[in-house]
Amino acid sequence: MALYSEKVMDHFRNPRNVGVIEDADGIGEVGNAKCGDIMKIYLKIENDIIVDVKFETFGCGSAIASSSMATELIKGKPVSEAMALTNKAVAEALDGLPAHKLHCSVLAEEAIKAALEDYYKKNGLTYDPTLFPNCANCGHCCKADQCGQ
Amino acid sequence: MTIYADNAATTKMSRTAIEAMLPYMDKIYGNPSSLHSVGQKANEALTAAREQVAACLGCDARGITFTSGGSEADNQAILSAARLGQRKGKKHIISTAFEHHAVLHTLNRLEKQGFEITLLDVHENGLITPEQVADAICPDTCLVTVMYANNEIGTIQPIREIGAVCREKGVIFHTDAVQAVGHLHINIREENIDMLSLSAHKFHGPKGVGVLYARKGIPLTNLIEGGAQERGKRAGTENIPAIMGMAAALQEACGKIDSTSAQISALRDKLIAGLSEIPHSVLNGDAVRRLPSNVNFCFEGIEGESLLLLLDDKGVYASSGSACTSGSLDPSHVLLAIGRPHEIAHGSLRLSLSEETTREEVDYMIDAVKDVVSYLRSISPVWRDLVNGKSNFVIQ
Incomplete structure (x- = not known):
């Protein structure tokens, strides 16, 4: 289908890093089923390096592809690099997304940040909360009045 | 293997419809409004197609207006009935919550112009009852518009009974029959239908052509001003090939x-x-x-x-x-x-x-x-x- 780039279709058809990490060091879930997108990211972190990452996604083709690409971009990287991942980088790595699908790349960035925040909290590490998504006023995924979060 | 299972969106054209269209592209290509022979031949074909469509629907051929499709027909039907109601000081319209957007968006526009719109609950089974319609009709009601069959979930409304309620109360009844025509037996006269919309590409006819039926006594409001085509109610040179394809496809579909x-x-x-x-x-x-x-x-x-x-x-x-x-x-x-x-x-x-x-x-x-x-x-x-x-x- 011409809606998506070949890269998007490849990551949608053959998503990388699908699954669950049972003893994850950080778990992040963003989105809302009412809006049609939920992403959940599991991180395994050793010595400040993301040694493993898995995802589960409920959503459209670009949501699944964005999750897959985002996990590829942070796997094996230091936490600081994962923190610096932007939605733009995810979309560009996929050779672009249609305008009305860009929110999928935003969700991917936010899911990773949410998982990192969880990692910081679990380990009692200090962090700057303003760097993390706040679902109450995000508005990326859906209309505010539909957002249950 | 490829399987086309999206026939509610559109259908493949039938061989019959294609064959019916071809002569009107390069042989009988005249303008039906022209006085010369090739124009008059096109005009005769137009008349024949109108009668053919009317025969399939069980209505008077004079009530048939050819349009660009179902959406145009829905728009014109609703705006015409609203204009007629407004003249009599009646500004209430009844419809359902799950109509096609061609109907719902037209109703939204009328609501902004001061009309009151009642959208009936379609229940979990996707059906309304004639009683709901009867209960909703008030002295200000100028139109009831209920789709014959739903485009997404395919539920078929009790059209004849709803039509009877409207007839008894003297309210115009329009049905968007885009999904039903060619697939279900429809008889406009017997089913108490005052206005009906249809689209050719849903029954193996060409895209970009449809029909608005309106019974005698319901003056249409023009959406397109211009020449005197379609009794002056729909300007623009008729799309003869498409109309011929539609008439042939409809006759074929209704016959089986x-x-x-x-x-x-x-x-x-x-x-x-x-x-x-x-x-x-x-x-x-x-x-x-x-x-x-x-x-x-x-x-x-x-x-x-x-x-x-x-x-x-x-x-x-x-x-x-x-x-x-x-x-x-x-x-x-x-x-x-x-x-x-x-x-x-x-x-x-x-x-x-x-x-x-x-x-x-x-x-x-x-x-x-x-x-x-x-x-x-x-x-x-x-x-x-x-x-x-x-x-x-x-x-x-």
Whole structure:
């Protein structure tokens, strides 16, 4: 289908890093089923390096592809690099997304940040909360009045 | 293998319709308004097509206006009845919550102009009752507009009975019959219909052509001003090839409704039975009062666009009421109207069959949908929470 780039279709058809990490060091879930997108990211972190990452996604083709690409971009990287991942980088790595699908790349960035925040909290590490998504006023995924979060 | 299961969106043109169109492209290409022979031949063809369409619908040929399709016909029908009502000081219109947007958006516009709009509840089965219509009619009501059959879930309304209620109360009754014409026996006269919209490409005719029927005594309001075509009610040189294709397709379809509907509904029921085996799935719309071709399901825990893309990879062409396929944030207004929650409506699938659909294709589609639903559930965090009891199933 011409809606998506070949890269998007490849990551949608053959998503990388699908699954669950049972003893994850950080778990992040963003989105809302009412809006049609939920992403959940599991991180395994050793010595400040993301040694493993898995995802589960409920959503459209670009949501699944964005999750897959985002996990590829942070796997094996230091936490600081994962923190610096932007939605733009995810979309560009996929050779672009249609305008009305860009929110999928935003969700991917936010899911990773949410998982990192969880990692910081679990380990009692200090962090700057303003760097993390706040679902109450995000508005990326859906209309505010539909957002249950 | 490719299987086209999106016949509610549009159909493949029939050979009969194509053959009927061809002579009017390069042989009888005259303008029906011209006085010379080739123009008059086109004019005769136009008259014949009008009579042919009227005969198929059981109405007076003088009530037939050719339009660019169903949307134009819906717009013109509603605006004409509203204009007529307004002149008499009647500004109340009754419709249903799950009409096509060609109807709903026109009603929205009228609401902004001071009309009062009542949208009847279509219930979980996707049906309204004549009693609901009778109860909603008030002295200010100038129009009742109810679709004959729903485009997404295929439910067929009790049109004859609703028409009888409207006739008794002296209110104009319009029906958007775009999904029904050519697939169900329709008789405008016997079914108390005052106005009807249809579109040719839904019954194997060409795209870009349709009909608005309006009975004598209902003056139409022009949407397009210009020449005197269509008794001055729809300006612009008639699209003769398309009109000829439509008339031929309609005659062909109406001539074999009994055999095709028996054949297609048997396949529909087989498909419904097969898809019902998927756990936590539900058929949308009444199982009995539905179009022979329509199958529409919701599957819990998955999203419709990814379902469509993976079915496309397997060669199955289908459609969904998911928000992601519509370009808007909300899922199908039809599924919301029958009470499906947002998260369930996102996981919908419509398969619409035709007489070309085979039993083998139905078997293949059942397997394909089962595979894809099961795969998408395996990567869905929503499904995991449902299975682990962290959230409750909506569809049992």
